[in-house]
Amino acid sequence: MQGNIVEGEKKKVLELATFFIGDALCGIDILNIQEINRNMESTWVPQAPDYVIGVLNLRGRIVTVVDLGKKLGLSPIQKNKDCRNIIIDSKDEHIGFMVDRISDVMLAESDKIEPAPANIGGLQGSFFKGVFKTETSLIGVLDIEEVLKDK
């Protein structure tokens, strides 16, 4: 409810949490994000789709951790001290996106988000809502539900 009001009143300014997958800078509407942590103790799930790293315990909830790199068809996330787990709240479920490195939160006016080209540096275009240009970089704004679609 509140989100809608804010969006409506402020003429749709999105706050994008941005992060790196490999060298690609991507962003997610911050309202979709539950939290960002560095909880890496996931349990491997045999037989799971290859992009699923495992499941972890987030204060009593089971969270599926997805390797966003693999999911988007990029190189797998390199596990090191920079990588983070972005916990997304989607359809009453928490899902973790493992990313290589997080970056800033940026304000983006929604009318400045341009439609994504059919393919962004080898990525499947449908994963993106659009592209946001800043002075220094291009941010691919992820369409979370599309990314999370289980085929």
Next chain:
Amino acid sequence: MIFEDDETLQMYIEESLDHLSNIENDLLLIEEAGADINEELVNNVFRAAHSIKGGAGFMGLSNIKELSHKIENVLGLVRSREIVPTPETINTLLRAFDTLKDMIQDIEHSNEMDTSEHIVALIGLTAASLPDDEKESLSGTLNISIKGKKNLLKAPQFDIDHAKKEGMTIYLVEYDLIHDIHRKKKTPLDVISSLINSGKMIQSKIDIEAVGTLNQDIPSRIPFYILFASVIEREIVIALFDVEEKYVHIVTPEMCSPEGEEAFQENTFIEKPLEMPDISEPAFAELPPVSLNDSNGYLPKTAPISIPDIIKEDSKEALTAISKQTATQTSLRVSVDLLDDLMTLAGELVLSRNQLLQGITLRDKRTLEIAGQRIDMVTSELQEAIMKTRMQSISNVFNKFPRVVRDLARDLGKEISLFIEGKDVELDKTIIEAINDPLTHLIRNAVDHGIESPSVRHNLGKDPTGIIKLKAFHEAGQVNIEITDDGKGIDGNQLVTSALKKNLITDQEANLLSEKEKIALIFLPGFSTANQVTDISGRGVGMDVVKTNLDKLGGIVDIESAVNKGTVIRIKLPLTLAIIPSQIISVGNERYAIPQVNLNELLRIPAIQVKKRIEKVGNAEVVRLRGNLLPLLNLSKVLEIEKIYIDPSNKEEAPDRRENIADRRSQYSPSTDEHESDTLNEKEFIQRKTAERRKNINSAINIAVVSAGPFKYGLIVNHLRDSEEIVVKPLGRHLKGCQGYAGATIMGDGKVALILDVAGLAQMAKLASSEKLDSVNKAQEDSDQAKQDKGDKTALLIFRNGEDEQCAVPLAMVERIERIKVANIENLGGKKVIQYRGGSLPLFSLDQVADVKPLPESSQLEVIVFTLAGREVGLMVTPPVDAMDVAVNLDKSTLKQTGIMGSTIIGNHTTLMIDMYELVRSINPEWFEGKPNILKPSAGKPMVLFAEDSDFFRNQVKGFLEDDGYGVIEAEDGQVAWNLLEQNADSVDIIVTDLEMPNMDGFELAAKVKADHRFAHLKIIALTSLADDDDINKGARVGIVDYQIKLDREKLIEAVKIHLGK
């Protein structure tokens, strides 16, 4: 004013639904009783309708009020015996209540719902019972005026007349919402319910105009007028309602005027009939019975309404409506006691926490230990108490079935009685909600496909009224639900044919199926057995959906069925879903939980026995467990844990090189830049290595024997760990595709462990070999069986004499089984009898003649009734009594004594075979006197040629015959019998033969005998375990004159005597 007060409204809804919940069954009982009215029941329903009406009036729910009012009228007439509750009447009421329920559940739209059809039907009912001149009063409305206020209220003339007829006085009570209700801290609902308890509320109205507008002074009164009929005197009414005397008026005829005249009268109020109460207009909120105001057309005085038509049209809708009524409850009633308990526990938890924190600050190990223990204890108690709040009685689901069965049976023209047992069994709320649909489906199936139509039943010699039993009970920490019907049963072979046709199974598979497995075919997806798809239960989806739904709950379904006898469906359900006991196992580094429900036993095969006990059948490994072959599944292989090694540092998959496990993993050491994960990995790595090393090829093997439904297998795991109570958490949607897991849980160390789905794992591994194994098993069993019984199976009644002595008698000898109270046994002349069907039934027990334990003392006993020597006798035994088809291999020496013909082994128990004849004869020899010896004096013994392949039967029957003075020539099969007959051509007088025999069967023997002119005159009696019509016809063609059941001594002797005599 509508919906102004959410809380009151919520309370009203809850209360009304509460009232409605039991109405269905009450109505059905009323229907059953017919003209013989049980006032208590009618009053129950009446009160429910009445309270709903009362509240609705107050809330401005005009539609609900009107409908409940009409229902009330009909019920009032039922109560005063003016209407006989016929099935049609009850139908109308039931459907009206359904709509009422719908409206209450969707209260915001209740005023928009169309109820006219019910109202017409209900008025039709009321009208039908009234004399013509009174019919007018049904639709007539009276305006009631008091001094200074004309046309204050409108009320249906019918109600007023009716109340007066019952000797009630009509009062107009003027409440004041400010003084009488608000200031006295009552709620309007209190007032209404107290009114309802003492009389009948006809009409109510709040005078909103009296409130005035904001410009005016604050009003002193908001009058709330109630038209009320009661037998109570005025003084008492005043005292009861706690209002001033001047506000209670007795309504006299002068105060009433028919509505039609209203036009000529002065209107003091702006009247606005509120069909859709408009809050914005602070006018006069009156809530009249809407539909009757504006038209007399609802009840054409000349044309009687044909109710059955309406019903017919709607019965289908009603049916679909039932299936939709599965709205989940969002609120729940919890007893205050339980809440108090929870509060106490919460308090204790807080104290324990303080203790714990203190212990941590002080670093006092002792305090910590104590706190730990306390928290452990409090948590389990808290868990139990919270679980209790979620427990609901299964009657929530069961209660709707009488209606479902009744409606369906009516629709299908069947007669069915439904018996429900165990309504008070409690289950977790979520399970209760989830079993609703599967159970409804099963019950509908039983009605639609199970029970035959009365004529078919009659032809089969069954009671035209079919019986469906629904039973719930606790057993072994699970809830069991049994649905039994005595209908036509499920024909396994038909299922096989159908499954073959649909290519669900192959011919080869079909040949291997046991009876039980054949019936289990019904659970295959895409299997619908109804030849004709009916709109009731054959909708293309069927039992497979039931099974999937129950599987999801961790439940187990099992079907047992006999053609033309009926079907039993057993469902086992866990008490709760949220927390389950489980066994933790591990493979490699990973821990997994196996629900205890699926776990049968744990098996450890020591290294030296591995070779001996684990075998290979085809490609599959199996283990020999107590004579059975159990397929084995290696968990690590199924989940491919072994084949792929996941490097914990980068989650990269690499082929596992376990064979060279002693080698260091070289890829590991270079990763020095990742300090943080390194330490962790180091540990893990070492752990893994040691774990794997321990699982040497020569080490012992741990097996968890698990079962999913009837399917059982062994799961090879690396380690068996603790057994723990785990909290089940669902897995995310990306993991739904993994068959092997039922969910996940969080272990004590905060890490996640997966819960294994035993059935899913078996599917994943495609236990293809399982069929082969089954056939191996079967072949083995078959050969065992063959060794055991050379003869055919006999139906035995198995019972107990005391706790551990299992006994059996041939079922064919049993007349029936009765349960008696020990207190009713009379001891007369040293003998025990019981009053029974107008006579006395002599009772015997085994310990009277045989050296067995006396019957244990209990208040109830089962009595097996036999007919012996022309009279009925009863044998007292201890339950359970069970019938079974068993191949009897009688040992006549070991345990033989008076009354016991010998022993055999049934289901791993040594079982005493009772000789009822001998038992009774040794106690009451006089009953049998004079009978057997009649034949002896006559010239020579009559010779019986007796062919029978089973030693047991041959010896038994030979014994009978010889006892009764016949000579017996015995033969093991038809061929031997024929040879013997030729040898003894002259002496044989009669032939008694078994039908099923090796070499030459009974039919062949009979045909041969009849074809030979030397023997054609000999009568042939056939002995069978169970004679069916086919056999009898076939036998008649080859010259068999009579059929007797094996071991029914008296009848056999009688038959031999008769046929010899001819």
